[in-house]
Amino acid sequence: MTDRPVVKRTARALLIDGEDEPELVLIKRTKPGEPPYWITPGGGVEPEDASVVAALHRELDEELGATVTRVVPAFVDTVPYPGPGEEAEATAHGGRVPCATGGPAPGQSVPGEPATGAEESAAGAGGSVTDAGKSAAGAGMPAAEAAGSGAVKVQHFFVCRLASMDLTRRHGPEVDEPRGEYEVVRVPFTRKGIASVDVVPPSLRDYLDSNVEGVLALLADDLV
Numbered sequence: 001m002t003d004r005p006v007v008k009r010t011a012r013a014l015l016i017d018g019e020d021e022p023e024l025v026l027i028k029r030t031k032p033g034e035p036p037y038w039i040t041p042g043g044g045v046e047p048e049d050a051s052v053v054a055a056l057h058r059e060l061d062e063e064l065g066a067t068v069t070r071v072v073p074a075f076v077d078t079v080p081y082p083g084p085g086e087e088a089e090a091t092a093h094g095g096r097v098p099c100a101t102g103g104p105a106p107g108q109s110v111p112g113e114p115a116t117g118a119e120e121s122a123a124g125a126g127g128s129v130t131d132a133g134k135s136a137a138g139a140g141m142p143a144a145e146a147a148g149s150g151a152v153k154v155q156h157f158f159v160c161r162l163a164s165m166d167l168t169r170r171h172g173p174e175v176d177e178p179r180g181e182y183e184v185v186r187v188p189f190t191r192k193g194i195a196s197v198d199v200v201p202p203s204l205r206d207y208l209d210s211n212v213e214g215v216l217a218l219l220a221d222d223l224v
Contacts, residue, residue, distance in 0.1 A: 008081050008153040011056035012042030014074055014208075014215060015066070016189060017162040022216065023186040025162060026197065027063065031180035038185070038197040040157065040204070041066075052156050064184060065169030068160040072218045077203050081153035157204060159218045189216070 015025040030036045042059045049055040053071055060066045167184060174182050187193040191209055199205040208215065217223070 004150040004152045006154050007151045009045045009052065010043060010153065010155045011045055011052045011059060012040040012155060012157050013056060013060060013068065014157055014159040015041060015060070015068065015162055016159065016216070016219065017186065022189040024189045024193070025064070025165075026185050026187060026199065028183040028185045028197075029180060030183070036198070038199045040199075053158070056158055056160075061169070062172035063170060063174060063182075065166040067163045069163050070219050071158050071160045072223070073156065074159040074215055074218055075157040075204065075207050077155040077157070077201060078152050079155065079201070081151050155201070159215050161219055
């Protein structure tokens with residue numbers, strides 16, 4: 001039993017394309033009246049996902065029409081939940097935050113919805129907002145109670161190599177009901193390249209700045 005209830009989990013990709021001059025595939029988010037920011041592709045773990053990795057493959061198919069290989073855990077980030085602006089998300093769930101058991105909390109029957117912009121920019125989450133996670137115990141709780149209980153969201157980042165991408169196959173909330181612009185971009189996977197854009201969350205940006213070589217080493221043929 002953890003000290004803080006895990007009420008949401010996400011799966012996101014450090015998506016690498018190329019070997020000699022590797023690039024990082026990102027999504028540039030632009031909203032009216034706000035500065036742009038860049039997020040890694042991925043989103044919330046949903047009840048029907050068999051695992052966190054399965055959620056990652058589903059999200060990459062939805063957001064990029066992409067398939068990947070060599071999926072390796074690289075980084076995990078734990079942040080308070082709900083964070084700034086996420087109370088509106090809880091309101092959409094009848095005033096209750098999602099549970100992390102893989103199914104609806106008692107009394108909940110809420111379809112997946114696009115993630116709030118505040119959630120994306122403050123914590124690097126995106127995709128859909130649903131009951132999330134498979135391994136953490138607990139049921140949904142009122143937003144105020146979650147905020148006061150130290151509830152957290154766990155964000156899993158996996159380094160993986162891009163196998164194919166067809167943007168014409170994109171589907172899901174980001175395509176069907178866009179809020180602002182979603183532009184797929186690439187930056188050199190170097191410290192300079194990463195520093196050239198405002199990658200969120202900041203904890204990921206700091207991790208990449210210190211571990212470019214280490215992240216690429218996770219894709220080495222002799223790792224396993």
